[in-house]
Amino acid sequence: MAEIKSFKNTNSFANSGRRFEFEGKPFPFKEPEFQKKITNIPTDNICYIRERNIGMLKNELILKNPLRRMGYESDDILNTGEFGAVMARAGVGKTAFLVQLALNSMLREKKVLHISLADPVKKVSLWYKEVFNRIATQYAIHQSVQLWDTVLPHRFIMTFRAEGFSVLTLEERLSDLIEQNIFKPHTMIIDGLPFDDAVNQDLADLKNLARRQGMHVWFTVRTHRHEEPDPSGIPAQLIAVADLFEVAIQLVPVGKQIQIKALKGPGSQGDQAALMIDPATMLIKDQA
Amino acid sequence: MKKDIRNLRNIGISAHIDSGKTTLTERILYYAKRIHTMHDVKGKDGVGATMDSMELEKERGITIASAATYCEWLNHEINIIDTPGHVDFTIEVERSLRVLDGAILVLCGVAGVQSQSITVDQQMNRYQVPCIAFVNKCDRSGANPLRVAKQLKEKLGHNALTMQLPIGLEADFEGVIDLITMQAAYFDGDKGEQVRREEIPADLMQTALDNREILIDQASMFSDGLTEAILEEKDVSDEMIIEGIRQGVIARQLTPVFIGSAYKNKGIQPLLDAVTRLLPCPLDVENQAMDMDNDEQVIALSNAVGKPLVALAFKLEDGPYGQLTYIRVYQGALTKGDTIVNVRTRKKVKVGRLIRMHADQMEDINTIPAGYIGALFGVDCSSGDTFVAPGISLTMTSMYVPEPVISLAIFPKDNKSEVNVSKALGRFTKEDPTFKAYVNEETGDTIISGMGELHLEVYIERMRREYQAEVETSPPRVAYRETITRKAEFDYIHKKQTGGAGQFGRVAGYLEPVQDEDFVFENKIRGGAIPTQFIAACEKGFKNSMQKGPKMEFPVTGIRVVINDGASHSVDSSDMAFQVAARGAFRQGYAKAKPVIQEPIMKVVVETPTEFQGTVMATLNQRRALIVGTQEEGLFSVIETQVPLSEMFGYATDLRSVTKGRAQFTMEFLTYKQVPQTIADELVKKASAEKKNVA
Numbered sequence: 006m007a008e009i010k011s012f013k014n015t016n017s018f019a020n021s022g023r024r025f026e027f028e029g030k031p032f033p034f035k036e037p038e039f040q041k042k043i044t045n046i047p048t049d050n051i052c053y054i055r056e057r058n059i060g061m062l063k064n065e066l067i068l069k070n071p072l073r074r075m076g077y078e079s080d081d082i083l084n085t086g087e088f089g090a091v092m093a094r095a096g097v098g099k100t101a102f103l104v105q106l107a108l109n110s111m112l113r114e115k116k117v118l119h120i121s122l123a124d125p126v127k128k129v130s131l132w133y134k135e136v137f138n139r140i141a142t143q144y145a146i147h148q149s150v151q152l153w154d155t156v157l158p159h160r161f162i163m164t165f166r167a168e169g170f171s172v173l174t175l176e177e178r179l180s181d182l183i184e185q186n187i188f189k190p191h192t193m194i195i196d197g198l199p200f201d202d203a204v205n206q207d208l209a210d211l212k213n214l215a216r217r218q219g220m221h222v223w224f225t226v227r228t229h230r231h232e233e234p235d236p237s238g239i240p241a242q243l244i245a246v247a248d249l250f251e252v253a254i255q256l257v258p259v260g261k262q263i264q265i266k267a268l269k270g271p272g273s274q275g276d277q278a279a280l281m282i283d284p285a286t287m288l289i290k291d292q293a
Numbered sequence: 294m295k296k297d298i299r300n301l302r303n304i305g306i307s308a309h310i311d312s313g314k315t316t317l318t319e320r321i322l323y324y325a326k327r328i329h330t331m332h333d334v335k336g337k338d339g340v341g342a343t344m345d346s347m348e349l350e351k352e353r354g355i356t357i358a359s360a361a362t363y364c365e366w367l368n369h370e371i372n373i374i375d376t377p378g379h380v381d382f383t384i385e386v387e388r389s390l391r392v393l394d395g396a397i398l399v400l401c402g403v404a405g406v407q408s409q410s411i412t413v414d415q416q417m418n419r420y421q422v423p424c425i426a427f428v429n430k431c432d433r434s435g436a437n438p439l440r441v442a443k444q445l446k447e448k449l450g451h452n453a454l455t456m457q458l459p460i461g462l463e464a465d466f467e468g469v470i471d472l473i474t475m476q477a478a479y480f481d482g483d484k485g486e487q488v489r490r491e492e493i494p495a496d497l498m499q500t501a502l503d504n505r506e507i508l509i510d511q512a513s514m515f516s517d518g519l520t521e522a523i524l525e526e527k528d529v530s531d532e533m534i535i536e537g538i539r540q541g542v543i544a545r546q547l548t549p550v551f552i553g554s555a556y557k558n559k560g561i562q563p564l565l566d567a568v569t570r571l572l573p574c575p576l577d578v579e580n581q582a583m584d585m586d587n588d589e590q591v592i593a594l595s596n597a598v599g600k601p602l603v604a605l606a607f608k609l610e611d612g613p614y615g616q617l618t619y620i621r622v623y624q625g626a627l628t629k630g631d632t633i634v635n636v637r638t639r640k641k642v643k644v645g646r647l648i649r650m651h652a653d654q655m656e657d658i659n660t661i662p663a664g665y666i667g668a669l670f671g672v673d674c675s676s677g678d679t680f681v682a683p684g685i686s687l688t689m690t691s692m693y694v695p696e697p698v699i700s701l702a703i704f705p706k707d708n709k710s711e712v713n714v715s716k717a718l719g720r721f722t723k724e725d726p727t728f729k730a731y732v733n734e735e736t737g738d739t740i741i742s743g744m745g746e747l748h749l750e751v752y753i754e755r756m757r758r759e760y761q762a763e764v765e766t767s768p769p770r771v772a773y774r775e776t777i778t779r780k781a782e783f784d785y786i787h788k789k790q791t792g793g794a795g796q797f798g799r800v801a802g803y804l805e806p807v808q809d810e811d812f813v814f815e816n817k818i819r820g821g822a823i824p825t826q827f828i829a830a831c832e833k834g835f836k837n838s839m840q841k842g843p844k845m846e847f848p849v850t851g852i853r854v855v856i857n858d859g860a861s862h863s864v865d866s867s868d869m870a871f872q873v874a875a876r877g878a879f880r881q882g883y884a885k886a887k888p889v890i891q892e893p894i895m896k897v898v899v900e901t902p903t904e905f906q907g908t909v910m911a912t913l914n915q916r917r918a919l920i921v922g923t924q925e926e927g928l929f930s931v932i933e934t935q936v937p938l939s940e941m942f943g944y945a946t947d948l949r950s951v952t953k954g955r956a957q958f959t960m961e962f963l964t965y966k967q968v969p970q971t972i973a974d975e976l977v978k979k980a981s982a983e984k985k986n987v988a
Contacts, residue, residue, distance in 0.1 A: 169927065181907030187914045
């Protein structure tokens with residue numbers, strides 16, 4: 006038997022199965038089959054292809070993003086100046102969901118400004134690291150450290166005490182970052198904004214800010230079991246400001262799973278298959 | 294020394310820089326009547342705090358070396374170690390926590406849980422040290438002890454338990470409400486020495502009752518007796534509550550929070566009461582040692598005096614009477630005239646003078662029983678050595694010693710200085726495992742390395758003051774490293790068979806990057822392609838190659854070497870031949886494995902008034918910082934960043950000038966990361982220029 010020394014990656018991801026070359030000829034198996042079939046070869050002599058190009062890895066993860074199947078036209082889901090809301094009861098996974106959206110943008114080298122009104126920087130940071138590690142494990146990425154180093158510069162965390170937060174302060178901070186060329190966000194995530202009576206003006210100001218700065222904004226909205234939604238299913242907190250939101254997604258526990266339900270925007274007419282979140286990993290399930 | 298070990302507390306005081314650790318210690322010593330006048334850190338009288346005994350400490354107003362002292366309170370003996378707050382002197386904190394049974398975590402009432410509090414908390418976790426928290430500076434504007442207790446929960450994950458409520462805050466801070474005795478305590482007299490206990494002010498009564506309920510509820514989680522009393526609606530005595538909380542503290546499940554203002558002499562006596570009531574005595578803590586004669590089997594130590602001695606030397610100091618070795622006895626007793634054995638060197642030592650330390654003063658004693666801390670003279674050892682009674686071979690697990698990250702070359706100005714520098718370096722390197730000195734073989738320069746600019750600065754200053762050694766220094770150098778980024782194969786033959794004794798060895802296999810390890814060697818040779826007796830030589834050859842990377846001559850780390858084939862010659866193969874072959878193989882594989890240079894990245898946390906946030910971020914951005922995030926805490930903002938160490942020189946001055954001296958920062962080693970290509974090119978250029986100069 007010929008001694009297998011190395012396989013060369015041919016940079017093709019068609020049909021989600023990678024193709025390889027072996028001694029100059031195409032090696033036809035997809036990776037899982039390939040691993041099954043060559044069990045009789047002494048593994049000492051095989052060099053597995055672990056050192057994939059970081060750019061390729063990023064592309065692969067972007068393509069595997071399960072949200073692509075929800076019927077949104079752009080990878081960002083939202084366009085410039087648009088608002089999106091992720092709604093759920095406490096502890097269902099709003100932050101984890103938004104962190105996955107953020108990581109997807111960061112993989113595409115789009116900058117994400119994450120504003121938290123509830124958690125300190127360290128905790129938000131940990132969310133990202135944890136979700137990233139889970140994605141890396143799910144897709145068996147061996148170069149996770151290098152990949153993490155390349156996506157990290159695309160994120161900036163700002164935390165405020167909920168009572169100390171105002172759009173004016175945020176605007177000041179944002180101008181500091183943009184004018185000094187430190188960070189220009191493409192996506193903004195606001196986690197923990199209380200959707201109470203006083204939120205209307207804040208949201209209107211934020212909409213203007215988003216338009217001026219050419220970014221879109223995602224919010225987490227905490228819903229409550231005892232509050233009745235409107236006939237279209239929009240939770241009570243969002244009814245008064247629903248006009249400002251182009252997309253609304255609700256996370257609903259269904260049995261032991263969590264369903265991602267589009268309430269507003271593409272997919273809300275029941276024209277797309279519902280996606281699920283795996284409660285064990287809090288990751289959106291890849292149902293391909 | 295008194296002998297009732299249940300009335301003994303070995304405690305440390307740890308916190309972020311300028312939280313008031315030394316001021317608190319000064320108050321404790323005063324109230325315990327150990328000192329008769331109080332002096333302040335950098336006080337107007339110019340005397341300086343008692344625990345800052347080093348001249349340099351008094352001048353700079355910082356603690357550099359941890360100092361040990363003891364005092365008595367409520368018939369209890371308390372050994373106290375005051376530790377530095379600056380992360381550059383982190384080893385002092387590590388070695389103190391290693392030998393302590395409990396700690397007071399001091400937090401600033403205004404700034405709350407700061408970056409160094411987080412580091413200290415991690416260190417306490419490492420050595421499983423139970424603690425109580427003291428929220429200091431409640432008299433300052435912006436102080437809010439309840440917010441700090443909340444931060445203790447959120448940021449450090451402690452189960453913080455409010456033990457006291459403030460009576461007034463900021464400038465109106467008058468005293469505290471004790472939620473166990475349900476009394477208000479005020480601190481009268483010039484120096485707060487008289488504690489006046491009164492009824493709780495009516496307007497605070499309801500809040501106090503609510504908080505007491507929470508306190509009892511929490512305490513009942515750790516005491517069946519208390520739970521029973523609550524369920525059966527019996528009277529709940531103060532002792533029952535204290536016992537419940539004490540169990541929670543010892544199990545590291547509860548962190549009682551006390552409040553006060555050390556500078557304004559408020560709240561110290563109740564804190565001392567709590568130290569005696571809530572923190573563990575040596576009997577409550579299980580200490581373990583490893584039996585070196587029995588495959589490092591872990592053995593629990595007993596505090597019984599009759600057992601053979603086991604003691605740990607945790608700190609060395611060179612004093613006027615020779616080397617002073619601080620020691621904690623874990624088992625048996627250390628008595629004057631005993632013969633003891635240093636487990637590391639196996640040398641027998643006779644115990645001469647034994648003393649108890651009080652900052653720079655000492656008191657002669659005859660014996661140090663188990664559980665106690667003392668010091669002995671005239672013993673030659675390194676810090677971290679274990680001493681035992683002859684006949685046993687137990688060793689305490691060692692302390693965590695971080696690697697130095699910064700170095701600079703020093704040049705003695707004259708001959709006299711040259712002699713003194715070597716004396717000073719000999720002493721400092723022995724005292725402080727994070728401070729290293731060596732001679733660069735190529736340039737002949739003496740290089741010193743340590744944990745930060747301040748760390749090295751302090752040692753250079755101490756050389757000048759204590760050894761009259763004047764030195765000039767080169768700009769600081771960063772400890773770069775090399776590593777590989779991909780797997781690469783090697784197949785190298787070393788062959789020299791022309792005349793004389795021949796040399797032959799072939800080594801084949803591959804190198805690959807490995808995380809979290811410096812060097813891993815794996816032998817996968819089957820069928821004796823390389824005879825077993827040469828495998829060790831191969832490993833040595835590879836390991837030696839790691840000391841100086843082929844790319845830039847920086848140390849190489851993070852490599853797994855696997856050898857899976859080779860060849861030998863019955864006559865010409867030797868250890869030396871295989872070592873040379875391994876070095877050749879390493880060079881061959883390394884060149885193909887995409888080597889890169891890595892630099893130390895520091896976690897830098899800047900605390901600044903919010904108005905300067907933008908400017909501070911700009912200064913950081915100029916220094917290649919990756920800004921992780923900003924946190925607004927009222928009037929203050931905290932900026933968390935990751936910055937290459939090479940960019941941080943002189944940052945203290947820059948920060949001072951852009952914030953009018955109102956911001957401060959802490960810096961600690963985070964990780965090694967790849968140097969950007971442009972910087973790597975500069976380094977290559979610089980190195981080749983230096984090589985030319987040497988030539």
